Amino acid sequence: MRVAIIGTGNIGSDLLAKVMRSKYLECSLFAGRSSDSKGIARAREMGISTSTDSVDAILRDPSCCDIVFDSTTAESHARHAPPLIKLNKYILDLTPSKMGFMCIPLLNLEEALNHRDINLISCGGQSSIPIAHAFMKSCPETEYIELASSISSKSAGPGTRINIDEYVWSTKKGIEQFSGVKRAKVMLSLNPAEPPINMHNTLYMETKGEPDIGTIRKNIFEVIEKMKKYTPGVHVVAGPIYEEGRVTVITSVVGAGDFLPKYAGNLDIMTCAAVVVAEECAKKKFLEGATP
Amino acid sequence: MKEILIIDSTLRDGSHAMRHRFTADNISQYAAAAESAGIKVLVVGHGNGLGASSLLIGKSLLSDMEYIKIATKELKKTKLGILAIPGFATVKEDIEPAINAGAEVVFVTCHCTEADTTQKHIEYVSSVGKEAIGVLMMTHMLTPEGLLEQAQKMQGYGASGVLLMDSAGATLPHDVMEKVSALKNGLKIKVGYHAHNNLGMAVANSLAAVEAGATFIDTTMRGYGAGAGNCPMEIITAVLHKSGYKTGMDEFALMGISDGIVAKFMKKPIEIDGVRLASGLAGVFSGFCPIAERAGAQFGVDPKEILMELGRRKIVAGQEDYITEVAIELAKKKGNSGKA
Numbered sequence: 001m002r003v004a005i006i007g008t009g010n011i012g013s014d015l016l017a018k019v020m021r022s023k024y025l026e027c028s029l030f031a032g033r034s035s036d037s038k039g040i041a042r043a044r045e046m047g048i049s050t051s052t053d054s055v056d057a058i059l060r061d062p063s064c065c066d067i068v069f070d071s072t073t074a075e076s077h078a079r080h081a082p083p084l085i086k087l088n089k090y091i092l093d094l095t096p097s098k099m100g101f102m103c104i105p106l107l108n109l110e111e112a113l114n115h116r117d118i119n120l121i122s123c124g125g126q127s128s129i130p131i132a133h134a135f136m137k138s139c140p141e142t143e144y145i146e147l148a149s150s151i152s153s154k155s156a157g158p159g160t161r162i163n164i165d166e167y168v169w170s171t172k173k174g175i176e177q178f179s180g181v182k183r184a185k186v187m188l189s190l191n192p193a194e195p196p197i198n199m200h201n202t203l204y205m206e207t208k209g210e211p212d213i214g215t216i217r218k219n220i221f222e223v224i225e226k227m228k229k230y231t232p233g234v235h236v237v238a239g240p241i242y243e244e245g246r247v248t249v250i251t252s253v254v255g256a257g258d259f260l261p262k263y264a265g266n267l268d269i270m271t272c273a274a275v276v277v278a279e280e281c282a283k284k285k286f287l288e289g290a291t292p
Numbered sequence: 293m294k295e296i297l298i299i300d301s302t303l304r305d306g307s308h309a310m311r312h313r314f315t316a317d318n319i320s321q322y323a324a325a326a327e328s329a330g331i332k333v334l335v336v337g338h339g340n341g342l343g344a345s346s347l348l349i350g351k352s353l354l355s356d357m358e359y360i361k362i363a364t365k366e367l368k369k370t371k372l373g374i375l376a377i378p379g380f381a382t383v384k385e386d387i388e389p390a391i392n393a394g395a396e397v398v399f400v401t402c403h404c405t406e407a408d409t410t411q412k413h414i415e416y417v418s419s420v421g422k423e424a425i426g427v428l429m430m431t432h433m434l435t436p437e438g439l440l441e442q443a444q445k446m447q448g449y450g451a452s453g454v455l456l457m458d459s460a461g462a463t464l465p466h467d468v469m470e471k472v473s474a475l476k477n478g479l480k481i482k483v484g485y486h487a488h489n490n491l492g493m494a495v496a497n498s499l500a501a502v503e504a505g506a507t508f509i510d511t512t513m514r515g516y517g518a519g520a521g522n523c524p525m526e527i528i529t530a531v532l533h534k535s536g537y538k539t540g541m542d543e544f545a546l547m548g549i550s551d552g553i554v555a556k557f558m559k560k561p562i563e564i565d566g567v568r569l570a571s572g573l574a575g576v577f578s579g580f581c582p583i584a585e586r587a588g589a590q591f592g593v594d595p596k597e598i599l600m601e602l603g604r605r606k607i608v609a610g611q612e613d614y615i616t617e618v619a620i621e622l623a624k625k626k627g628n629s630g631k632a
Contacts (some may be wrong), residue, residue: 148348148613153405162409165382185346189610192405192433197605201614204347234446238620243590246347250617 001025001282004064006037006054006080007071008032010157010260011094015069016043016256022182024282025275028065055080059288062087066285067278070095073159074166085116086169090281092274093119095162096170097226105276106130107178109121110187122167123266124149124186125174126273127227127234127253128201132179134223135205135240135247137214141183145175146204150189155264164188197261199253199265200213200237206246220249231272233265294628295538297508298525299484300326301335302554303363304375305517307581308339310559312350316362318557322513323366325553329545332594333373333397336363339518339579340609341375341401342386348612349579356386357393364394366552371581373397375427378409383416403428403608404434407442411449414588425484426451429609432462432575436474443475443483453482454508458497459609461490461519461568462575464537465500476505486510487523490565490572499531513546513555519578520568526550533535570596574603583612587619597622 003025005012012030019027030043031051040050043150051057054072068091070077077097084091093100100117103109107130113117120126128147136142160167168186175184191197194256217240227234233254240249253265260267303322307314319336326334336359338344338352345352352359356374364372374395375530376387379402387398398417400410410426417424426446431439443454456471463471470487475483483503486509487494498509511528515521526546529539567581584602588595598618607614 104522146347148610149344150611158408161406162411164378164409165384165412168382169384187344187346187348187610188402188610190379190406190409191606191608191611192403193455193606198614200611202348207348238617248616250613274356 001067001129001278001285002028002029002065003067003069004029004058005069005071006031007159008037008043009071009159009271010155010264010267012069013039013042014259015271015274016048016072018271021048021253022257022275022279024279029057031055055084059083059087059215066090067092067281069274069278073099074163077288081117081233089116091117092277093117094270094274095159096122096166098166098170102174102177103277104129104174104178105230105273106223109280112277113284118277120270121174121275122171123151123199123270124167124188124201127172127199127251128203129178130223130227131176131220131249131251132175132205133204134219135203135216136179136181139199139205139207139211140180140218141208142205144185144206145179145181146185146187147171147175148187148189148202148204150191150197150200151266152191152263154196155199155260155266156190173266196261196263198263199269200250201252202248202250204246204248207242211242211247213240213247216240216247224251230276231269231270233262295540296502296532297332298529298539299333299335299373299508299510299524300331300513300525301510302512302516302525303359304335304337305339305512305522307337307352308518309516309521309562311582312338312345312352314353314359316358319359319362320366322553323363324472325549327367327370329549330541331370333371334363334367334372335375335399336360337374340380341377342381342390342411344377344380350498352499353455357389359396360390360393371396373381373399374398375401376413377401377610378413380458383413387416391417392528395422397423397425399425399427401429403501404431404439404442406429407445410446414446414449414478424451425453425455427455427457429457429459430441430577431456431458432460432472433606436471438476440474443479447479447481451481453484453508454479455484455486455508456528457486458488459577460575461488461494461572461578463497464491464493465496466499468497469504472501472504472506482507484508484510488518488572489515489520489522489564490568490578494521495527495531498523498528499535502537514550514558515562516554516558517578519571520564521562567595567599570599574599576607577609579609580612580615583615587615591619591623593619593622593626
């Protein structure tokens with residue numbers, strides 16, 4: 001199935017590498033806005049069709065793709081989505097736009113495919129919501145969950161930086177919606193250390209009384225094994241441990257090193273999720289086409 | 293005679309020393325005293341600013357809005373300041389309501405290399421006619437040229453000044469002078485300094501900053517604040533007067549507040565103990581000290597070792613979760629499983 005990528009920064013470039021490897025997807029357009037974009041130059045060298053007209057390139061030639069990955073900014077997505085929805089495209093939104101249907105592939109992939117504008121929430125959301133969800137299965141009475149994430153400064157491009165409020169908002173909403181917890185709090189820190197740090201996530205989950213840490217542990221490790229199927233670099237660094245009314249679990253995501261080096265697991269967790277959705281979409285379309 | 297603006301962050305940085313447990317009485321009593329002493333800007337709230345009350349850093353006794361409302365009641369001429377770190381505080385949920393509740397000066401804060409995360413927040417504050425001061429934390433980790441580049445971004449977003457924070461209390465006076473001079477020469481807006489006393493340099497560094505051209509100094513009464521505390525307001529005021537600067541403050545009035553109010557609500561005296569000195573040497577955020585002490589006790593490791601390791605990894609403010617992680621690793625190395 002043919003896909004277009006709009007947004008040629010870190011996320012768009014990492015997506016391109018993953019799409020190129022996919023058996024089901026073919027990148028028919030890599031579009032941005034700036035003619036001096038390094039991403040565009042690299043894509044052109046790889047023989048990919050490029051454009052500096054961003055979404056307009058698709059609006060001019062709607063037949064160029066069935067799926068559009070939007071890796072621009074939340075503000076731009078608000079402009080891109082309506083005309084693309086009209087054209088009946090699947091839009092996989094990698095910005096924290098507060099729009100569209102929130103998707104965590106492990107939890108609602110099937111349902112997401114009934115929607116056109118599918119939002120991938122955020123890197124913090126993709127890496128932590130499945131864990132929060134697994135935790136809430138064993139501690140449904142928990143009312144408060146907190147996520148503190150650190151990413152390396154090098155992995156945070158201009159789009160990520162300008163959308164830091166939107167990141168907080170959308171990750172918080174995602175945790176609440178998927179895990180069912182009453183209130184979530186989300187924090188993000190950028191760290192400029194060299195060599196760069198891996199993406200790092202700590203979940204703090206308040207409990208009522210001492211929980212069954214054995215079951216929590218089992219549920220969390222199970223869900224992480226499932227996450228590894230599409231993002232192999234996800235792993236537990238420490239925990240889960242229980243102390244003073246809270247369970248703490250620290251995880252990290254090592255990237256595949258496709259576009260940015262391996263420290264940028266925050267890119268991979270998003271782009272892997274987006275590619276899984278796109279591939280599922282391609283398979284579904286293929287089956288629909290094959291059915292008489 | 294040159295006039296230096298003294299900012300009062302007792303009810304903000306002091307929140308760290310108080311383990312974020314300032315009571316409503318503490319706030320109203322101190323705010324009333326600050327007003328009567330002629331403090332120009334009083335900064336209030338959680339030690340890491342709006343939206344930072346959390347399991348990660350420490351939960352505040354009262355909400356940000358409660359602190360702001362209690363303080364505003366006591367203030368007339370004194371302006372209420374708040375601190376906001378993007379990644380913790382958002383414009384919609386934190387800064388806008390705080391301004392609506394009476395905040396007039398917003399210290400928009402980030403790690404010293406990440407000024408572009410503050411753009412929307414600074415722009416918002418200036419767009420509603422309030423004063424935005426850009427704050428660069430952990431400035432011991434960046435060169436003067438690097439700091440200037442970041443400060444220029446904040447100036448471009450509309451900040452009325454840039455405050456350099458020595459959050460780890462790791463800087464010596466000659467470095468302060470170089471950094472402040474670089475900003476002074478390269479910016480059109482005012483430059484300020486915020487010191488910590490982990491290496492015993494808070495007053496010396498603040499004076500050095502003023503001599504290099506800083507026109508505002510961020511202080512706390514009696515030095516009450518994170519780590520080994522801040523630059524004590526009553527002392528720097530006296531020292532500045534002695535050096536021929538004006539502050540518009542009366543050091544004896546400040547001494548009265550220091551002895552009469554702050555000494556009474558302090559959890560314990562501010563001192564440079566081994567853990568605080570180590571945090572200055574390690575170059576880690578001063579607010580890490582009590583969390584490292586707790587993790588050290590829990591996992592049976594020396595908090596000083598935890599801080600030194602965090603320093604080697606260049607962990608910055610907001611990454612308090614690494615404290616537990618490092619404690620667990622050090623405990624494992626020692627073959628000590630702690631309580632976990």
